[in-house]
Amino acid sequence: MHHIQQNSLSPNLYFKRQTVLSKNIVFMNQVKEILNKKSYFYLLDKKDQDMLIQNIKIKNYSNNQIIAHQNSDFNNIFIFLEGSIKVRWTTDGDKSLTETFLINSEIYNIIPVVTEEKLIYNYTSHGKSKIAIIPGDIFCEALKRNYEATYQILKLVSQRFNHLLKKNYQRHNFSLKVNLALEILKLIENYQIEQNQISSLPIRINQENLAELLNTTRQKINKELNWFAQENILYARYNKIEILDYNKLVDISKYQHYN
Secondary structure (H helix, E strand, O other): OOOOOHHHHHHHHHHHHHHHHHHHHHHHHHHHHHHHHHHHHHHHHHHHHHHHHHHOOOEEEEEEEEEEOOOOOOEEEEEEOOOOEEEEEEEEOOOOEEEEEEOOEEEOOOHHHOOOOOOEEEEEEEOEEEEEEEEEHHHHHHHOOOOOHHHHHHHHHHHHHHHHHHHHHHHHHHHHHHHHHHHHHHHHOOOOOOHHHHEEEOOOOOHHHHHHHOOOOOHHHHHHHHHHOOOEEEEOOEEEEOOOOOOHHHHHHHOOOOO
């Protein structure tokens, strides 16, 4: 850590810089704690672990700020630490569609880095967000030297691909009501909320966000949300979703169609 001499700075500036450094140390410790629990990291050789940690940079993003652009060369791995991040597509008509919200404390952008291909989507912050960035070339070189860690990354990518196929099937074959229940349960799972602590989603999300996630209209989402409210299952207002009956929400998610 760089030492800042107080006599060269005003007291306020010195305090602000020291605060920033302290926060960076806190977040670096958070990154280490996250990685130490991941098999793809602790199976790496100690030298490769140290190399990854030494090259990590923490970055902050304001609300709705693009982290990486569609069709760009974003050759970095990143770990989502705080806030929310959307994966969005931009259509030929410049319309943006949200595909999913990323899971906290997980590693992302593996496929574009490994395949050396351009991004086919945007990463966009949803509220103030913080990520840890790992240079893609250092990540790939570490995997080349560590076969067991590489297998764990392959397993992770395969699980995500299987989830994507499952979600695509559900969108085409399940009713909107069931898909909405599944999407909300997925957000609860992503934020690792204990069942006995569920009161509301810790993410600001509105009808437009839900419509984009489920590839439908705000009017249809509003109709379904009104039904959920009438049944005392959940209540949506002011970009927040309050969960009133978690077990009923789970019951609905088990059907293909629910009337």
